[in-house]
Amino acid sequence: MKTIALLPAGSVSDEAAKHFIGTENVTWDHHRLISDVFLSTVNGVSNYSVIPIENTIEGSVSLHMDWLVHEVDLPIRAEWVYPSIQNLIGRNNELIGEDGELDFTRIQKVISHPVAMAQCLQFLRSKMPQAVTEHVSSTAEAVRIVRDNPGQGIVAIGTTTAASNNGLDVLASGVTDHDNNYTRFLLVGPEAYAERQSDTVKTSILITLPEDFPGALHQVLAAFAWRKINLTRIESRPTKKKLGNYYFFIDIDMSLESVLLPSALEEIEALGCQVRILGSYPSFTYEQLAATK
């Protein structure tokens, strides 16, 4: 039996976790805040935490990346992709106009997780420009707040699972501004996750460049380029130590056990860079997981 920490039941994380891990021999440890999702595994209450890290429309989830890097030391054990299908959720009977149709101009407030809200901004602007928006800690939390506050013109952006868990209506489905909206999730924890194997193994690292070394980033990239090592993401984030100091978060399409990658990292360290390995882990596409269900 494994215990898995994650955001509340009915969140996108919850759907994605069940899709990847299944429902047998698992205890779910739900938390309202992502910090508590991380800390549950740090404190040994859970074996793994499920962390949303990147979205098709919104890009990286900076808060979660920063926690992974600055606040905890939990290796990445797997990554997978899951569709983020967002819906407008509330009560039909509160919004019916005189013509018997849903009248979105009666909506006063829309609440959701900031990443979910950002996926639907054009929809919200065009259909309910009068509504104010408010961010909460997950889409599931937003739907719970709508359930507990009837008669106030409040709606949420969230999953159909959360709508039915809370006895609410789906007022409009699939409301993201772009199709093919997926979120990439990480499983982090102290133990390797051997339950699922993939032919694709990726490695994530953090690189801090030496100060006053013109062309350092160029040389780092060259160490990968001449070995023909494919990078799937490179992103800079503040070190939080000094204004203007950044580290580079790099995802590499190769296992740390390959011959080439350790030598590239040695070359980078020889330049005076600090290299921290965040994990070397199997990676799964949505189609791959759906085919093995």
Ligand SMILES: O=C(O)C(=O)C[C@]1(C(=O)O)C=C[C@@H](O)C=C1
């Ligand atoms: O609020 C949720 O439902 C979550 O699981 C969080 C989260 C995120 O942090 O990116 C996950 C996926 C969605 O794209 C939006 C929000």
